[in-house]
Amino acid sequence: MVRNSCSGNEHEVIAGIGLVNLLWHDLTKVESIPINYRIYDKDSDGKIKNTHFSEMLTLAKKRGIMPEAVVMDAWYSSLDNLKSIRSHGWIWVNTLRKNRIVNHNKQLNKLDISEEGTSIHLRGYGWVTVFKFTAKNGRIDYIVTNKENPTRQYLKSIMDARWSVEVYHREVKQNCGIERCQARTSRAQRNHIFLAISAWFEQHKRRISEKITLYQQNWDVIKSAITEQIRVLLAYPN
Structure with missing residues (x-):
């Protein structure tokens, strides 16, 4: 490929x-x-x-x-x-x-x-x-x-x-990482491309219904992950 x-x-x-x-x-x-x-x-x-x-x-x-x-x-x-x-x-x-x-x-x-x-x-x-x-x-x-x-x-x-x-x-x-697949087989690469495009559709639906950009959607996920990590670190400092 x-x-x-x-x-x-x-x-x-x-x-x-x-x-x-x-x-x-x-x-x-x-x-x-x-x-x-x-x-x-x-x-x-x-x-x-x-x-x-x-x-x-x-x-x-x-x-x-x-x-x-x-x-x-x-x-x-x-x-x-x-x-x-x-x-x-x-x-x-x-x-x-x-x-x-x-x-x-x-x-x-x-x-x-x-x-x-x-x-x-x-x-x-x-x-x-x-x-x-x-x-x-x-x-x-x-x-x-x-x-x-x-x-x-x-x-x-x-x-x-x-x-x-x-x-x-x-x-x-x-936003959907279509170029970031680490797999080596042709089938895995094809599956990754299909899923990346499917992810774009899901984000596009949110863009229309919630008036939120694809970039903001991704940033919200990152912020949630950072917030959760800080919470864990504060709860278990050692």
Whole structure:
């Protein structure tokens, strides 16, 4: 299960277990919940990450999921994935790499892109619309969608919602210990990942019902343990 993968947090290639997550984000309530996940273990099932991605979307379609848009990063921007989303009748919004070939053998970053978006021909797919977003640090993102007549504000709202994936990843790591399993067997690791995600759901339910953050929930447990330890030490000083 353990293999070398690119880490967005470490900004380098590290050894770890690859997890492909699918989240549902509610734009009105501004909250997200995981609806599926897959463990990337090509040695056991022969599936690459793009295969897991496509299969999870197909299952979501069968379960009646109707998203406003499917959002993913550039890693999942293969033609097969984009066509798969289109086949479900869904809109997709995606970041494309600057050297992606469009408009009959031209690189994306060589095009003049208007503020209102520019229609381009994505080789092997068809016509899409691209917007150019420049961050304060100078980073440039090329955001592309198959939605007809999209606005810049629409794409920005969708891309802002994508950040919820990173929030979920941070919470399940810091609060639920998904990376802290000391077991060595594949089955034990898989069980640990499932239980960590289940723990996140339990904490998320408390966050909604009691208006208490996941971090506060964990701190309350720690405070209770410290209080109990001090009580014992005072009762039995020797």
